[in-house]
Amino acid sequence: MRLLVRQAFILSAKDMRVFVRDWPGMAFALILPLVFVFGFSLAFSGVGPDDERLRLAVATEESAAEESAGGLSRQTLDALAASPETDVREWDAGEAAAAVEDGSLDGYVLFPGDFTQRVLSGGGAEIRVMLAGGAPPETEAALRGLASAVAGRIGAISLIAQGTAELAGPAALDLAELGRLAEAPPLISFSIERVGSREAFNASNFTLPGYLTMFVFFIAAMSAEAIARERQTQTLERLLANGARRPAIIFGKMLASLYRGFLQLAVLWPAGIFAFSIDFGVSPVAVIGVSVMMVVAAAAFGVMLASLVGSVKSATSAAVFTSLTLAPLGGCWWPLFVAPEWLQTLGLFTPHGWANDAFNKLMLFGAQGADVAANLAVLALFAAAFLAVALLRFRSAPAT
Amino acid sequence: MDDFLAADNLSKRFDGVQAVDSVSFAIRSQEIFGLLGPNGAGKTTTIRMLSTVLAPDGGDVEIGGYSVTRESDEVRKRIGVCPQELALYPELSASDNLVFFGRMAGLSGREAKSLAADTLERVGLADRAKDAVRKYSGGMKRRVNIAIALMSRPQLLFLDEPTVGIDPQSRNHIFDTVLALRGEGMTVLYTTHYMEEADRLCDRIGVMDNGRLIALGAPAELKAQVGDPATTTLEEVFLNFTGRSLRD
Ligand SMILES: Nc1ncnc2c1ncn2[C@@H]1O[C@H](COP(=O)(O)OP(=O)(O)OP(=O)(O)O)[C@@H](O)[C@H]1O
Ligand SMILES: [Mg+2]
Numbered sequence A: 001m002r003l004l005v006r007q008a009f010i011l012s013a014k015d016m017r018v019f020v021r022d023w024p025g026m027a028f029a030l031i032l033p034l035v036f037v038f039g040f041s042l043a044f045s046g047v048g049p050d051d052e053r054l055r056l057a058v059a060t061e062e063s064a065a066e067e068s069a070g071g072l073s074r075q076t077l078d079a080l081a082a083s084p085e086t087d088v089r090e091w092d093a094g095e096a097a098a099a100v101e102d103g104s105l106d107g108y109v110l111f112p113g114d115f116t117q118r119v120l121s122g123g124g125a126e127i128r129v130m131l132a133g134g135a136p137p138e139t140e141a142a143l144r145g146l147a148s149a150v151a152g153r154i155g156a157i158s159l160i161a162q163g164t165a166e167l168a169g170p171a172a173l174d175l176a177e178l179g180r181l182a183e184a185p186p187l188i189s190f191s192i193e194r195v196g197s198r199e200a201f202n203a204s205n206f207t208l209p210g211y212l213t214m215f216v217f218f219i220a221a222m223s224a225e226a227i228a229r230e231r232q233t234q235t236l237e238r239l240l241a242n243g244a245r246r247p248a249i250i251f252g253k254m255l256a257s258l259y260r261g262f263l264q265l266a267v268l269w270p271a272g273i274f275a276f277s278i279d280f281g282v283s284p285v286a287v288i289g290v291s292v293m294m295v296v297a298a299a300a301f302g303v304m305l306a307s308l309v310g311s312v313k314s315a316t317s318a319a320v321f322t323s324l325t326l327a328p329l330g331g332c333w334w335p336l337f338v339a340p341e342w343l344q345t346l347g348l349f350t351p352h353g354w355a356n357d358a359f360n361k362l363m364l365f366g367a368q369g370a371d372v373a374a375n376l377a378v379l380a381l382f383a384a385a386f387l388a389v390a391l392l393r394f395r396s397a398p399a400t
Numbered sequence B: 001m002d003d004f005l006a007a008d009n010l011s012k013r014f015d016g017v018q019a020v021d022s023v024s025f026a027i028r029s030q031e032i033f034g035l036l037g038p039n040g041a042g043k044t045t046t047i048r049m050l051s052t053v054l055a056p057d058g059g060d061v062e063i064g065g066y067s068v069t070r071e072s073d074e075v076r077k078r079i080g081v082c083p084q085e086l087a088l089y090p091e092l093s094a095s096d097n098l099v100f101f102g103r104m105a106g107l108s109g110r111e112a113k114s115l116a117a118d119t120l121e122r123v124g125l126a127d128r129a130k131d132a133v134r135k136y137s138g139g140m141k142r143r144v145n146i147a148i149a150l151m152s153r154p155q156l157l158f159l160d161e162p163t164v165g166i167d168p169q170s171r172n173h174i175f176d177t178v179l180a181l182r183g184e185g186m187t188v189l190y191t192t193h194y195m196e197e198a199d200r201l202c203d204r205i206g207v208m209d210n211g212r213l214i215a216l217g218a219p220a221e222l223k224a225q226v227g228d229p230a231t232t233t234l235e236e237v238f239l240n241f242t243g244r245s246l247r248d
Helices: A002-020 A023-030 A032-044 A064-068 A072-082 A093-101 A115-121 A137-168 A175-183 A204-232 A235-241 A246-276 A284-308 A312-329 A341-347 A351-364 A369-393 B043-050 B072-076 B094-104 B109-122 B138-152 B168-183 B195-201 B219-226 B234-242
Strands: A056-060 A088-092 A107-111 A128-131 B003-014 B017-028 B032-036 B058-063 B079-082 B156-160 B187-191 B204-209 B212-217
Touching: A002 A023, A002 A246, A002 B094, A023 A032, A023 A204, A023 A246, A032 A204, A032 A246, A056 A072, A056 A093, A056 A137, A072 A088, A072 A107, A072 A115, A072 A137, A088 A093, A093 A107, A093 A128, A107 A137, A128 A137, A204 A235, A204 A246, A204 A284, A204 A312, A204 A351, A235 A246, A235 B079, A235 B094, A246 A284, A246 A369, A284 A312, A284 A351, A284 A369, A312 A341, A312 A351, A341 A351, A351 A369, B003 B043, B003 B187, B017 B032, B017 B043, B017 B058, B017 B187, B017 B204, B017 B212, B032 B043, B032 B168, B032 B195, B043 B058, B043 B156, B043 B187, B079 B138, B094 B109, B094 B138, B109 B138, B138 B156, B138 B168, B168 B187, B168 B195, B195 B234, B204 B219, B204 B234, B212 B219, B212 B234, B219 B234
Parallel strands: A056 A088, A056 A107, B032 B187, B032 B204, B079 B156, B156 B187
Antiparallel strands: A107 A128, B003 B017, B003 B058, B204 B212
16 A cells, blocks of 8 residues: 555656656646637627626515515515615515516515415425526526525524424514514624625636646546556556556656646645636635536546547547537536526536536625535545546556 | 466467466566567567466466466566657656656655666666657667566566667667676566567576477577577577467
8 A cells, every 4th residue: 555655656656757858748737728718708798787786676576464474575575675784675565576677687586475374383494586588697697596585594493493492382483582582683793795896706716726627637537648648658568567557657647647737736826816816716725626626527537538449649638628619518618507498408417517517606696615515425426436437447557 | 496486377369369377477576587479479468467467267377476466566666667669758867767766656756766867877878868858869869668577676577578679789788787687686578579688688488489488498408409509599498399380
């Protein structure tokens, strides 16, 4: 085991030595992505909204009687309206529906008539996001963000309500008291305020993670070509005859890809921050975490590719082909949330898609770290699956 | 003299081609053994099996008393391989190449550096040690290829066509190196298509054709089988055994 680790590190150090001597390769990995980000940020700069901030429409179907009794939707709406950080306008439920119908309103958040009742029964209430057919993605994202923030808070209240009921019996349930809970400051402090603000629609906030992901995978995929060449020149066989372990060769190659990927992160994220004013959102740690996991998945992808191809030529083709197909499918070229449904579904089959989805959530829609836990887990699964294929299939002999 | 290598009924088939067919031979300690044969005869395939990187379909080999198939780790500690291809990293310097392979073979950084310097001296590349190998001439690259094989301090050295495409000066330098290594106790398996080279270097020769070993013996013995040992060339011996038809 010690031998294996030692060999993997020596091998990866050698690969890095080769990499830093390869100026065109370095430029490809580190500078070209920035050129793309620059160009496409300009092209996408119209994707954001024209006005300063999104105006969020909300409406409730709960009857006046319930509202006066302290209906939760009423409490929530008042709290939202009072918040200086959100621009929420309350609509009459009927008018809002009509406005969406005739196209003068893109969408709104609706509390159904039985909302309070269902929350208190513990059966799970729903908040609806009503959207016009051609609603722009940022409106949808903003309304969804508002709805899920409210839902999260109400969910907590519902739990407290049930807990109180368990402890003190049903008689202790006091609507007014629950209303006060709902009004408490945390309700309004959800992260929605970022959503409508202008910097959230700095196009670089999705072009940079997109091209970062694409180029990390591209460079990792090109390692398959380098490995195929080492098979051809028999350096891999020479290493084996020399006492190198097969897994040490695989892990060494993967480590080298990790170093290259981390170098790309270390150059491209700061370049994004200083040159393109990108914003990591409320959880920079999560952005770093997702990018690290993305690099791991890419490195494993590279050794898997190397284990599946034979000649140098087929390795090059495979690297270019996979890079140029997975990148658009996985939302590297345009944000997946503006893509048609079928493309979004296809994106789920690519590690790129899961990485970009996480970056978009964190950097555009104000998500918290916990919101991208699934993305991290799926990226880790991709990495494990790729590595497993590599360990099973990796050959050191030249292609015949 | 003891046998350092003993190959017993070695066979390998690649889809449709019997590359090596029941080959048995032995190499004595400190012997330079030549493996000759036309293109596609199975020389490289044999070396790949002897050096543990290709599993034989049948048969086994003992090297230094260890089985190539069952005790490959022990075998690997005792061999050095110079493949037919230039198995090196052209972007790196000769010194970096040697240090890398030495460290992969288990040497510490310091040991590897010191052995690399000695070895580059031995193959006449000490003054160009820091230059990228890509800038070397063909003969210099061949010498680096051999030098790398010495970085595991082998007892048995496999040299698969180490002198293709190089000038007489480099070739002579390589001969001298091989003879000096043998003088220090190394055993060598050498393949080549240059008959006068084999005649000059090798103590014994095995001739392969179509995967089979068809002749085995000292150059003089083989010549005697064909004609007058004083006037017969090894080339005539070779053509006599392998025929004149063209190979793939
Ligand atoms: N990996 C492989 N897959 C399929 N066939 C192979 C493979 N390696 C070798 N062969 C075939 O096996 C036979 C022996 O090849 P080998 O390379 O051992 O010959 P050789 O004596 O080294 O020839 P040369 O003098 O040209 O180097 C040839 O017919 C070759 O085409
Ligand atoms: Mg050969």
